[in-house]
Amino acid sequence: MTTHQTATDTVRNSPKPRTSRARDSIADLKSLTRDPILLTTLVVVLLLIFVFVLWPIWKVLWLSIAPKGKLSMETYKYIFGQRWLARSFTNSLRLGAIVATTSTALGFIFAFGLNRANIRCQPFFRQMALLPIISPPFMFCLSVILLFGRNGLITNKIFGMSNFNVYGLGSLVLVQTLGMFPIAYMVLDGVLQAINADLEDSALNLGASRLSVFTTVTLPLATPGLASSWLLVFVTSLADFANPMVLAGKYDVLSVQAYLQFTGMYNMPRGSALAILLLIPALTAFLVERYWVSRRSYVTVTGKPSMHSIPMVSRGVSVFCEVVCWITAIATILFYSVVIGGAFVKLWGINWTPTMEHFKYAWDVGKNSIRSTVIMAGAATPLTGFLAMVIAFLIVRKRFPGKGALGFMAMLGYAVPGTVMGIGYILAFNQPPIVLTGTGLIIILCFVFREMPVGIEAGVASLQQIDPSIEEASRNLGASTGYTFRKITLPLIKPALFAGLSYSFVRSMTAVSAVIFLVSARWNHLTALTLAQTEIMRLGAASALSIFLIVIVMVAFAVMRLLVGKEHRPTGMIPR
Amino acid sequence: MESNAKSVRLDSLTKVFIGPGNQQVVAADNVSLTINPGDLVTFLGPSGCGKTTTLRMVAGFENPTSGRVFIGGRDVTSLPPNERDTAMVFQSYALFPHMTVGENVAYGLRFRNVSKEEKEERVRRIMELVGLSGFESRQPGQLSGGQQQRVALARSLVVEPQVLLFDEPLSNLDAKLREQMREEIRRIQTELSITAIYVTHDQSEAMAMSDRIVVMNHGRIEQEGTPREVYSEPGSKFVADFIGRVNFLPGKLTGEADLSDERAAEMASWLEAGRTLYEVLIFDRRLLVEGQDSLAQVAGATSGRVLVVCRPEAATIAGANESISPDAHVTGRIVKAMYFGSHMEYGIVLEGGSEFTLIDFNPAKSQPLSVGDTAGLRFDEASLHALPEGR
Numbered sequence: 001m002t003t004h005q006t007a008t009d010t011v012r013n014s015p016k017p018r019t020s021r022a023r024d025s026i027a028d029l030k031s032l033t034r035d036p037i038l039l040t041t042l043v044v045v046l047l048l049i050f051v052f053v054l055w056p057i058w059k060v061l062w063l064s065i066a067p068k069g070k071l072s073m074e075t076y077k078y079i080f081g082q083r084w085l086a087r088s089f090t091n092s093l094r095l096g097a098i099v100a101t102t103s104t105a106l107g108f109i110f111a112f113g114l115n116r117a118n119i120r121c122q123p124f125f126r127q128m129a130l131l132p133i134i135s136p137p138f139m140f141c142l143s144v145i146l147l148f149g150r151n152g153l154i155t156n157k158i159f160g161m162s163n164f165n166v167y168g169l170g171s172l173v174l175v176q177t178l179g180m181f182p183i184a185y186m187v188l189d190g191v192l193q194a195i196n197a198d199l200e201d202s203a204l205n206l207g208a209s210r211l212s213v214f215t216t217v218t219l220p221l222a223t224p225g226l227a228s229s230w231l232l233v234f235v236t237s238l239a240d241f242a243n244p245m246v247l248a249g250k251y252d253v254l255s256v257q258a259y260l261q262f263t264g265m266y267n268m269p270r271g272s273a274l275a276i277l278l279l280i281p282a283l284t285a286f287l288v289e290r291y292w293v294s295r296r297s298y299v300t301v302t303g304k305p306s307m308h309s310i311p312m313v314s315r316g317v318s319v320f321c322e323v324v325c326w327i328t329a330i331a332t333i334l335f336y337s338v339v340i341g342g343a344f345v346k347l348w349g350i351n352w353t354p355t356m357e358h359f360k361y362a363w364d365v366g367k368n369s370i371r372s373t374v375i376m377a378g379a380a381t382p383l384t385g386f387l388a389m390v391i392a393f394l395i396v397r398k399r400f401p402g403k404g405a406l407g408f409m410a411m412l413g414y415a416v417p418g419t420v421m422g423i424g425y426i427l428a429f430n431q432p433p434i435v436l437t438g439t440g441l442i443i444i445l446c447f448v449f450r451e452m453p454v455g456i457e458a459g460v461a462s463l464q465q466i467d468p469s470i471e472e473a474s475r476n477l478g479a480s481t482g483y484t485f486r487k488i489t490l491p492l493i494k495p496a497l498f499a500g501l502s503y504s505f506v507r508s509m510t511a512v513s514a515v516i517f518l519v520s521a522r523w524n525h526l527t528a529l530t531l532a533q534t535e536i537m538r539l540g541a542a543s544a545l546s547i548f549l550i551v552i553v554m555v556a557f558a559v560m561r562l563l564v565g566k567e568h569r570p571t572g573m574i575p576r
Numbered sequence: 577m578e579s580n581a582k583s584v585r586l587d588s589l590t591k592v593f594i595g596p597g598n599q600q601v602v603a604a605d606n607v608s609l610t611i612n613p614g615d616l617v618t619f620l621g622p623s624g625c626g627k628t629t630t631l632r633m634v635a636g637f638e639n640p641t642s643g644r645v646f647i648g649g650r651d652v653t654s655l656p657p658n659e660r661d662t663a664m665v666f667q668s669y670a671l672f673p674h675m676t677v678g679e680n681v682a683y684g685l686r687f688r689n690v691s692k693e694e695k696e697e698r699v700r701r702i703m704e705l706v707g708l709s710g711f712e713s714r715q716p717g718q719l720s721g722g723q724q725q726r727v728a729l730a731r732s733l734v735v736e737p738q739v740l741l742f743d744e745p746l747s748n749l750d751a752k753l754r755e756q757m758r759e760e761i762r763r764i765q766t767e768l769s770i771t772a773i774y775v776t777h778d779q780s781e782a783m784a785m786s787d788r789i790v791v792m793n794h795g796r797i798e799q800e801g802t803p804r805e806v807y808s809e810p811g812s813k814f815v816a817d818f819i820g821r822v823n824f825l826p827g828k829l830t831g832e833a834d835l836s837d838e839r840a841a842e843m844a845s846w847l848e849a850g851r852t853l854y855e856v857l858i859f860d861r862r863l864l865v866e867g868q869d870s871l872a873q874v875a876g877a878t879s880g881r882v883l884v885v886c887r888p889e890a891a892t893i894a895g896a897n898e899s900i901s902p903d904a905h906v907t908g909r910i911v912k913a914m915y916f917g918s919h920m921e922y923g924i925v926l927e928g929g930s931e932f933t934l935i936d937f938n939p940a941k942s943q944p945l946s947v948g949d950t951a952g953l954r955f956d957e958a959s960l961h962a963l964p965e966g967r
């Protein structure tokens with residue numbers, strides 16, 4: 001590519017002098033008034049973001065600091081005065097920190113094993129590392145209960161324990177790690193692939209042992225990636241509602257407490273305050289990741305993945321990585337199998353007679369939810385894709401003042417825990433001017449603005465890879481802007497677009513933390529139904545519902561693959 | 577710095593890659609070569625001919641499918657890269673972005689028992705040698721391409737390796753800087769007297785800086801020799817074509833030159849061992865052309881037909897239009913005439929229809945010819961070479 005590739009990548013753009021910046025924005029502003037289409041688009045986008053992202057968050061914040069209509073910190077005082085409530089704050093942070101550490105470690109072993117240690121069965125492990133991303137919520141909880149619960153296969157049947165307590169921190173760490181290490185893996189896989197192989201070769205060539213190459217070159221270059229991964233998993237674990245709801249037992253965490261206070265006790269200010277307490281660390285970690293850690297990164301996508309012909313690690317390390325990968329893969333397969341098994345036997349642990357009755361029952365109670373879930377997710381997906389592409393296009397290709405702010409606000413839906421969004425939507429849209437509670441539309445809108453950031457990320461990443469001169473060439477040869485966008489830009493970003501879309505469809509299908517506040521009898525969501533079944537310990541039905549969800553997700557992926565041709569990993573996209 | 581030069585010997589190195597669909601790619605095919613201590617040898621050849629692969633086998637980044645690598649007489653084939661004491665300058669420079677220039681240059685010394693004082697002293701001396709004193713605390717990203725190139729060179733030199741390896745180190749630089757850097761690399765390499773292998777596909781770079789050139793094609797060594805040898809005594813059509821510009825003339829070998837003739841005897845006396853002077857019919861003219869000893873025998877298979885290599889500067893214009901000199905060996909019609917200041921370049925369609933490129937280095941002396949003119953051509957017999965046909 002260019003001359004100073006590896007090295008210049010690392011230099012950040014030096015800030016422009018203030019005066020010229022001011023002059024630039026004035027010029028931008030002027031050009032904006034001359035481009036009415038751009039101006040209108042911008043205004044509409046800003047309005048949407050204000051109404052459906054900022055306004056709900058503001059409502060939550062306001063209710064928590066002004067429970068009776070005027071400013072008062074009494075709610076927060078109460079929370080921190082009650083040990084059982086205050087503890088949910090520290091519990092959430094502790095859980096987040098533990099899971100971030102274990103997931104990052106596991107993700108790194110996977111990424112390192114697959115990129116550097118030349119372990120066997122690589123395609124299989126890659127699949128296994130991505131599988132949990134599409135798993136329905138509660139699914140691993142079900143597995144853990146089926147394996148380690150009162151009638152658990154392992155605890156009860158193999159070890160004969162009858163009073164093993166599966167609920168608590170340990171189980172949570174297990175299911176969250178297994179469910180969230182793919183985030184770490186995806187980040188670190190990208191980082192390790194992007195480290196130019198020449199750097200490690202060069203260190204080796206200068207006499208460094210393989211261990212020294214790792215400690216002086218590979219690890220320092222991967223450190224920003226490790227930090228990113230840690231922070232992203234931390235945020236994800238904080239925001240997780242499904243797993244702690246089922247498995248936390250006495251280990252109270254914020255997302256669950258906020259839900260219980262809000263919907264169970266109808267104490268809306270307290271629920272809001274707990275949600276805000278959840279928002280603060282989540283947003284902080286997200287901002288640190290986005291605006292500090294990721295800018296310290298030395299690696300950028302070079303297009304040429306790292307390739308080493310000779311092993312970069314010793315036999316022992318390679319074996320270690322492979323063993324860890326096997327254990328993880330076997331655990332994942334086992335977790336999936338018991339859920340499938342659980343759906344086909346009468347009463348897990350007591351009556352193993354094969355049966356279809358759970359499916360029949362699940363279909364009876366669930367068919368309406370399935371339909372509405374697919375409709376809502378299906379309606380949200382194209383809207384998400386369209387809005388995301390427009391915003392991505394504005395961010396990458398257009399100049400206008402306040403671009404950074406727009407990007408930030410659009411990404412907020414990503415950083416804000418679902419609990420906060422769910423409460424915010426209830427508070428914001430249950431009274432005029434906009435009344436949406438109880439409708440399917442509120443859920444669709446919630447999906448759109450929560451999934452939009454994923455689409456924007458994908459769009460920005462793929463647009464940035466398209467040299468503007470390609471579009472300029474098309475214009476230069478006589479094509480209009482619209483034609484160029486349709487025939488040149490769109491086909492080029494189509495794979496990333498579809499990957500982003502199918503991914504956001506899956507996330508809408510498996511969403512729970514925000515949706516749980518918004519569902520109604522008429523517009524129920526499969527995950528809410530699964531939760532209800534799990535809570536009343538109808539594990540067979542919950543398993544059957546999970547299988548329905550998996551099948552729908554698989555079909556969505558198959559359709560996407562048909563449309564795009566081959567599997568396309570979402571670019572620049574980090575799942576929650 | 578005392579000379580640390582070591583010889584390098586490649587013994588039947590072969591590398592077979594298994595590509596997609598289990599298809600085999602022979603990247604290096606039975607490569608055998610001996611490099612004398614302190615020599616700079618270039619691997620020259622078209623893209624994909626196996627230069628990088630061979631170089632990486634010397635460095636230890638690829639394990640040969642078969643064959644052995646010796647450095648200083650020691651078999652290093654099974655040694656990992658970090659124990660080989662080679663230092664490679666990468667095309668991408670591979671500067672560590674998280675270290676300063678100084679830390680980059682000192683990196684290799686971490687793994688050699690060198691005291692802190694000596695380390696600083698060596699880094700200082702090397703930085704001076706490459707003309708970058710005072711840049712130690714910069715980040716690599718704050719340097720220009722040429723400066724980054726020098727840092728990469730310094731980082732390799734400072735460890736005083738037994739062998740220096742270069743993989744197209746200058747291909748990221750602009751033409752001017754490239755010329756400057758190649759002189760500098762050559763200067764430093766001779767000054768320190770380090771054995772070096774230099775990969776390039778730029779033939780003028782190879783001509784300018786090497787002690788010896790190894791021309792590769794399809795994973796095999798086509799020819800190995802001094803720049804002069806590969807240019808003026810190409811061993812094959814491929815080499816003649818790849819190095820410099822060339823015209824191929826059809827010829828018919830009629831026998832060895834008659835050495836009782838005074839002119840033939842003098843020409844033959846200049847020949848190197850293994851070469852013979854032949855009589856070859858070119859455009860029905862009987863010319864004296866040298867070729868390898870076995871040529872007569874090889875050409876027998878093609879009833880004497882041979883290929884005569886004539887560089888564009890090995891022919892001169894011998895009169896034009898009405899005044900074609902009787903010395904001319906052949907006449908042709910000018911279809912291209914380009915003025916380059918230092919020389920004129922003509923395209924001339926010869927009898928038989930083939931186009932001949934001729935470079936006239938004295939355009940000022942004579943009236944330049946123009947397109948449409950008929951010109952007489954005279955070959956400089958001493959600069960012609962005959963090759964077996966079909967190779």
Ligand SMILES: Nc1ncnc2c1ncn2[C@@H]1O[C@H](COP(=O)(O)OP(=O)(O)OP(=O)(O)O)[C@@H](O)[C@H]1O
Binds near residue numbers: 629
């Ligand atoms: N890791 C690999 N796997 C499969 N084939 C390879 C690999 N590395 C190189 N090859 C093939 O081996 C052949 C020689 O490659 P090599 O890189 O040595 O060429 P080169 O002479 O350096 O070319 P260039 O001038 O383009 O750098 C090529 O056909 C290439 O496609």
Ligand SMILES: [Mg+2]
Binds near residue numbers: 627628629
């Ligand atoms: Mg190469």
